[in-house]
Amino acid sequence: MDVVNIFLTSELGESLEHFVHDHRRFTFDRLGPEGPRRLVEGPMWAFIDWVLPDLAGLEMCRRLRADPRTADAHVTMVLEEDDPEDRRRALRAGADDYVVGPLTRTAVLDRVLALQSRASERSATRRFELGALTIDMAALQARWDGEPIVLRPNEFRLLRFFAENPNRVLTRDDLINGLGKREPPIDERTVDVWIGRLRRSIKAAGGGNPLRTVRSLGYVFDLG
Amino acid sequence: MDVVNIFLTSELGESLEHFVHDHRRFTFDRLGPEGPRRLVEGPMWAFIDWVLPDLAGLEMCRRLRADPRTADAHVTMVLEEDDPEDRRRALRAGADDYVVGPLTRTAVLDRVLALQSRASERSATRRFELGALTIDMAALQARWDGEPIVLRPNEFRLLRFFAENPNRVLTRDDLINGLGKREPPIDERTVDVWIGRLRRSIKAAGGGNPLRTVRSLGYVFDLG
DNA sequence: CAGTGATGTGACGCGATTGTGACGGGATTG
DNA sequence: CAATCCCGTCACAATCGCGTCACATCACTG
Numbered sequence: 001m002d003v004v005n006i007f008l009t010s011e012l013g014e015s016l017e018h019f020v021h022d023h024r025r026f027t028f029d030r031l032g033p034e035g036p037r038r039l040v041e042g043p044m045w046a047f048i049d050w051v052l053p054d055l056a057g058l059e060m061c062r063r064l065r066a067d068p069r070t071a072d073a074h075v076t077m078v079l080e081e082d083d084p085e086d087r088r089r090a091l092r093a094g095a096d097d098y099v100v101g102p103l104t105r106t107a108v109l110d111r112v113l114a115l116q117s118r119a120s121e122r123s124a125t126r127r128f129e130l131g132a133l134t135i136d137m138a139a140l141q142a143r144w145d146g147e148p149i150v151l152r153p154n155e156f157r158l159l160r161f162f163a164e165n166p167n168r169v170l171t172r173d174d175l176i177n178g179l180g181k182r183e184p185p186i187d188e189r190t191v192d193v194w195i196g197r198l199r200r201s202i203k204a205a206g207g208g209n210p211l212r213t214v215r216s217l218g219y220v221f222d223l224g
Numbered sequence: 225m226d227v228v229n230i231f232l233t234s235e236l237g238e239s240l241e242h243f244v245h246d247h248r249r250f251t252f253d254r255l256g257p258e259g260p261r262r263l264v265e266g267p268m269w270a271f272i273d274w275v276l277p278d279l280a281g282l283e284m285c286r287r288l289r290a291d292p293r294t295a296d297a298h299v300t301m302v303l304e305e306d307d308p309e310d311r312r313r314a315l316r317a318g319a320d321d322y323v324v325g326p327l328t329r330t331a332v333l334d335r336v337l338a339l340q341s342r343a344s345e346r347s348a349t350r351r352f353e354l355g356a357l358t359i360d361m362a363a364l365q366a367r368w369d370g371e372p373i374v375l376r377p378n379e380f381r382l383l384r385f386f387a388e389n390p391n392r393v394l395t396r397d398d399l400i401n402g403l404g405k406r407e408p409p410i411d412e413r414t415v416d417v418w419i420g421r422l423r424r425s426i427k428a429a430g431g432g433n434p435l436r437t438v439r440s441l442g443y444v445f446d447l448g
Numbered sequence: 449c450a451g452t453g454a455t456g457t458g459a460c461g462c463g464a465t466t467g468t469g470a471c472g473g474g475a476t477t478g
Numbered sequence: 479c480a481a482t483c484c485c486g487t488c489a490c491a492a493t494c495g496c497g498t499c500a501c502a503t504c505a506c507t508g
Contacts, residue, residue: 098289098295099318100318136391138391138392138393139391139392139393139444139446140393140438140441140444141391141444141446148446152439152494152495152496153438153439153440153441153495153496154495154496184497186497187497187498189455189497189498189499190496190497190498192454192455192456192457193456193457193496193497193498194496195455195456196455196456196457197457197496199456200457213454213455213456215454215455215504215505215506216453216454216455376483376484376485377484377485378484378485408486410486411486411487411488413466413486413487413488414485414486414487416465416466416467416468417467417468417485417486417487418485418486419466419467420466420467420468421468421485423467424468437465437466437467439464439465439466439494439495440464440465440466440495
């Protein structure tokens with residue numbers, strides 16, 4: 001069972017500590033302007049109030065996204081009132097979600113539990129974050145350190161397949177099948193050309209080379 | 225004249241199609257567990273039954289709120305009975321409103337028409353700021369770096385729809401549905417012409433090209 | 449350090465996809 | 479009711495994507 005880490009900008013955490021009975025499943029931390037005070041493993045759920053004493057909530061949200069430690073936290077903005085424009089701003093600042101406040105203990109837990117089931121589905125369909133590389137499945141756009149990478153459709157599919165199987169040697173056959181190309185049969189050497197083109201495109205965007213050749217086997221997407 | 229989009233979780237839509245005379249003002253769609261089947265422009269009104277065959281109504285409501293495409297829909301929960309606890313739960317899940325069912329055709333239309341005046345205030349002041357691009361919904365005016373962009377009606381709607389769904393691949397079909405053009409059926413290639421005209425108009429105002437072609441899929445409005 | 453097999457890559461060409469000027473009918477305007 | 483505008487369609491042009499080939503380069507072996 002995974003740990004669920006909940007970050008809050010308000011004092012609600014202390015009250016939640018007592019509210020929740022199964023302490024092993026949850027941790028709570030107060031979120032300050034410097035980000036989280038301690039590192040945690042497992043999924044992170046941040047609830048950020050729209051207005052904060054020392055910092056705009058939106059800015060806090062952007063900082064979380066920019067910090068590699070918290071970049072893949074699930075961020076919920078807590079709006080003061082139900083303004084469509086605020087909602088959009090929240091999402092645009094990188095929030096995954098929002099609620100209309102004030103935040104209650106049950107609201108936090110309901111939300112976390114409700115979204116938890118969707119989390120796997122979301123990460124599969126929405127967005128990869130792999131080191132400097134980001135892949136946005138909705139926009140079909142990859143970035144290296146925020147810099148857009150111009151990719152042809154096949155290159156994008158290839159990169160995505162690598163991103164789905166990091167740190168794992170993929171044979172040329174794996175790659176051909178992984179991209180769903182059976183008809184007409186593809187020459188295995190063609191994969192080398194795919195790799196070359198993908199590498200070149202990433203480099204053109206100022207990126208490094210995350211694709212390592214494993215002689216006489218295939219290629220690996222190196223991560224960490 | 226804005227389109228009014230009504231989403232229902234029941235089959236009532238089909239019956240409403242025949243009930244309403246002014247077809248140009250309304251669209252109806254059945255709301256499934258995956259959210260709306262097509263993207264639309266203009267205000268969205270969702271009516272969600274409290275109990276659904278495959279999904280709790282509350283969960284459906286949360287999903288609508290979490291999905292940027294539908295985040296600012298007006299959501300009405302259709303309760304089975306008038307339980308104060310249910311009402312509270314509905315609102316907490318992000319519903320704007322509730323009625324006690326069962327839902328009738330007139331109830332839907334009355335509700336939409338009654339609430340529309342309130343909604344129009346909100347949307348009248350709406351204003352997008354997307355990078356260099358500004359869209360003023362009240363003045364029906366778009367600008368690039370402050371420079372007015374001369375747009376034909378269809379181009380404006382197209383741009384608006386893109387602005388409502390930035391960083392997201394929109395298929396030609398999404399765009400046709402999104403602009404509410406179903407009758408008579410529009411040739412998908414026509415969308416390419418729309419795009420070309422919109423690009424040209426933006427360029428004529430000294431703007432760049434925020435519309436990226438995604439080969440064999442559609443187009444994206446790139447932001448950031 | 450020569451030999452051998454594997455990988456990197458520029459070039460080519462076909463087929464598919466997209467861009468766009470032209471046209472005409474219908475709506476809109478004055 | 480004439481002039482203008484808007485927009486959907488078509489046809490052709492321009493561009494793009496990608497699989498393959500051929501040759502260059504590289505890595506490992508003995």
